[in-house]
Structures are given as C-alpha cells and as structure tokens.
Amino acid sequence: MEHCEGPEALQRFKSSYGFETCAKEEFECVVGEEGVNTKTWTMVEDAVPKVASKSGVRVRDARTLSEVLKSAEVEKAKLGAEEVVALRLLTGPMHVVYNLTLRGGRIGAQNGKGLRFATTCLLISSGAPPPQEERV
Helix, strand or coil: CCCCCCHHHHCCEECCCCCEECHHHHHHHHHCCCCEECCCCEECCCCCCCCECCCCCECCCCCCHHHHHCCHHHHHHCCCHHHHHHHHHHCCCCHHHHHHHHCCCCEEEECCEEECCHHHHHHHHHHCCCCHHHCC
C-alpha cells in the first residue's frame, strides 16, 4: 500500500491536468479514505471514494470497489481488487508517475529517491491485456 504511508504517499507532483496532487489523495479518490485496513493491509471494498480531491478535481467514477468488482468487464477479465484499484489509478493523474516509472525514470529523482510505485506498476501490467498483436 505504497500510496497510503511512507514518503512517496505525500510527495506532491504536477499532473498533466495542470494541478498538484499526491498519491494518497488520488488513492482516496479511487477507494476512499477508509479504503484500506492498515492493520491487515486489505482492501475495504465498500468504502466510498472521495467526491473530489483536495485539488478540487471531481472524481471520475464514484462507485465503490465492490460495485466495480461486480461489473461484467471486471468479471470477464478475472481481475482482483488490487488490479482494479491500480488500473483505476492509472486512468487519473497518477498515470504521470506510473508512465515515467515504466520508462525507467522517477518524478523528483534526487540522490536515487523519487516516486516509483513499483508494486502498483506490476499490478497494472498484470491487469492490463497485452496489445492485440502480442496475444496468442
């Protein structure tokens, strides 16, 4: 749960939409402030996403994780809760961070530090289908 705790969670970055945000704010827009049980590090599927981030940007999809998990698309793709959260984060401002990480860079990289989110990038790769030409 690299978006919830630690230095990366609160490190601010500029989104491609022109406003500053951080991983924790974006995570709360996807799963809500109560979206993770930090004692067991499990997803709370009925937590309600925040209506707007601190930047004032309206949430793209305010459905709870349990509602999204029941959708035909998610069931057909056989995605787990963590993959769904990672893919939903990818569709918002966090794509700036993930894309840079996947290309070998880091936002705010100084002395080997900076935003990375390796676990989330792995979940994105796990949940996203391969390009059509790579399918067997």
